[in-house]
Amino acid sequence: MFEGDCLRIINAINTKEPCHNLFGHIIEEIRSYTTPLLTCNFQHVRREGNKLAHALARRVVVSADTDVWVEELPADLDDVFNLDLAE
Structure with a gap:
């Protein structure tokens, strides 16, 4: 379980669509590192x-x-x- 307080980032990671934002390459890299994991969840938490x-x-x-x-x-x-x- 990964938690983050930036809803925009968490939503971008959880979406299956390609990310074309300025930080899209980072989102894609996060997805590539977590693909082999059996279970991996990204959840938004308030600050x-x-x-x-x-x-x-x-x-x-x-x-x-x-x-x-x-x-x-x-x-x-x-x-x-x-x-x-x-x-």
Whole structure:
């Protein structure tokens, strides 16, 4: 089961028609990698369904710096992660 918060992308992957969008080549590559799998589902979840991914995406938009975390998340993201686990 793969989940994503971009309904447009999930719909494009789930459609059997060729994807002629700007990102169509990526959709086709995803389909090619998942074809051999016995079971593979792509499901849309609202961004509230994965608060950590949403917080990471917002961090990228706000900061042009490159951050690397090896052992621990930054404190602000660690809080989001722990709240996400609790739900």
